Amino acid sequence: MAYRVPGFRAAGIRCGIKRSGALDLALIVSDRPAVAAGVFTRNRVPGAPITVSRAHLRGGRAQAIVVNSGISNVAMGASGLRDARRMTELTGVELGLRAVDVLVSSTGVIGRALPMPRIAAGIPRAVRALSATGWSAASRAILTTDTRPKLAQARVSGASLLGIAKGSGMTMPDMATMLAFVVTDLAVDPGFLRQALRQAVGETFNRLSIDGETSTSDSVVLLANGAAGNRPLGPRSARAKEFERVLLDLCRELTEKLAADGEGASRVAEIVVTGTRTDTLAERAARKIANSLLVKTALFGADPNWGRVVQTVGAAGVPFKPEDLGVRIGGVQLLQRGTPVGGASALRRARRAMHKKRVEIAVSLGRGRGSARVTSCDLSYEYVRINAEYTT
């Protein structure tokens, strides 16, 4: 399948940031000004590119995105901000745009200065490499420890939606900054674009829990350039719902590709919590379970250890009565109304289910109709090895 969207070009090149010589500079450009929306990390130490991109997005428009991988421009003080601004200026000069029309993003090791001469030499080459079919190269140039690129494409209202993402399941969470860039040739109202993106991100990327950490650089950006020539979509447009749904599905597809990238060495868990008063309470409990070291190591060992789930949900700060609590692992009921059920045979069946690559852990709290689903993965030797051996 050829990935392309009318009016957009992309490129991915080597500019020498990664010692491995892999692609490390990506560029996405619209041939006309595009309506733009972004959702960024809530970390209080956001990377300098986030500060710059947030400012540039204030007008709700953008025309290009420049991304480097290998080194993340975070916690470098004033020089980091200078470097991030410089990347937008250099890109603007090459493309004949103002710096404020360019967004910037960065992912990789924290605490090293960007090699600006290499980036300055790389940007003109990236501009020359731009093409309507450059998405595959761009999707590879934003990766850090991912084992494969992540792209997704969909049709919506006779137009296109295309997204690329990076972030590896569990393989190297130190650099598991999650980045996603989505473009469409539809015309969309700025306010509606923001709202649709925020909603889609809330239900997809933000529900992926690898190790409970929040990166300093997580970003999702959406550009809509209107090349399709439609009347701009607004919240009351006939096709507003369709756009929201297709955007949500595309973000979900990218999220699943993120989760699956750790699968080779591990196991993905879907944590489903039901029976809370509100969805927010269910999400809180699901996240607590998703992040529990004891649940994660039980997943790695394929151990249907419902006691750990009980202990974790009990400490989640979510109201319930122990006698209402139910736990199912891999579809097998192990705890019902606060009491163990099914005996040794149920444990055997649950253990078999846990040997699969994908396991559901379902917890019911018996208090209402609130529910939530969070995607998690196990904690393996590999996680410890990579994160312990990796040195600054």
Add this chain to the structure above:
Amino acid sequence: MAYRVPGFRAAGIRCGIKRSGALDLALIVSDRPAVAAGVFTRNRVPGAPITVSRAHLRGGRAQAIVVNSGISNVAMGASGLRDARRMTELTGVELGLRAVDVLVSSTGVIGRALPMPRIAAGIPRAVRALSATGWSAASRAILTTDTRPKLAQARVSGASLLGIAKGSGMTMPDMATMLAFVVTDLAVDPGFLRQALRQAVGETFNRLSIDGETSTSDSVVLLANGAAGNRPLGPRSARAKEFERVLLDLCRELTEKLAADGEGASRVAEIVVTGTRTDTLAERAARKIANSLLVKTALFGADPNWGRVVQTVGAAGVPFKPEDLGVRIGGVQLLQRGTPVGGASALRRARRAMHKKRVEIAVSLGRGRGSARVTSCDLSYEYVRINAEYTT
């Protein structure tokens, strides 16, 4: 040193709960009614013994504590409650006490029924084994995966304070329920005893973070039997401060013994956060750092990865400005006013410091005089192995 406190006897015996044949039933008895206070887990699925002990403590008095190890009486529904009550009844009958004068505690694997016939046969033997010097046996009978018993003793106002505790650093957090039992022959007002205990626990046991989990059975109980014949200590007594201080020191000594029990395979970290508006905010940030998988794996790898500390504190929900942030690891300043300092030589010195058994990670946020200290430990292969291989 002989551990003993006037008016108290203790015992630890084998009653056959642990397959290993190790001591698994402990008994602590005062020769007269004692003023009693307890601090228990805030987990919403507390073990049945916690429910029973909380009820028995309502009058502020107790005379005996019976503890089993090997199986933790948690999430067993009504039968679990029956078993916990039965343990207090059986102990009461043997000692000539009412059940309500007896507290009960339990630690070990979750999700199995207690072997009540063995416990019923064990309790009379434990009563016969009681002696003024039985503390060493009692301290061993409450252990699960600890590698050594933990006892501490102090003199206060011409009387004695003695405590035993269990809970192993990182070696098996599934069963790392933290239990501590402290006795004194001083006479103390019930209200003052409660307040002093709560304060000491808040600054010691509650500041120990192994893996961010809250056990369903954590308990600290303090008995004061008045055998010293003093006028009961109250908050305005001349010696109130001295009592509070000695109790705090004793709890700190036991906490350090808990943290050190994982040291053989690992490393202990003291997380110190300063410069928040309140101590509570500092504690929140310190806990977040203490529980971070990325910080814990960096500790294991002796990697002075200050970027992970920055990322974690940025996600702690504690206000600060990135440009005020400072990070010191092992006494070496690596980040100052939001900018890396010291270069490669500072990183080398920090790395050397991290190879020690005890590392301090100090974070300053530049907002005020709030501060907090939390004890943590690293995340090693051993943690994953034990918790993945352990099966229900």
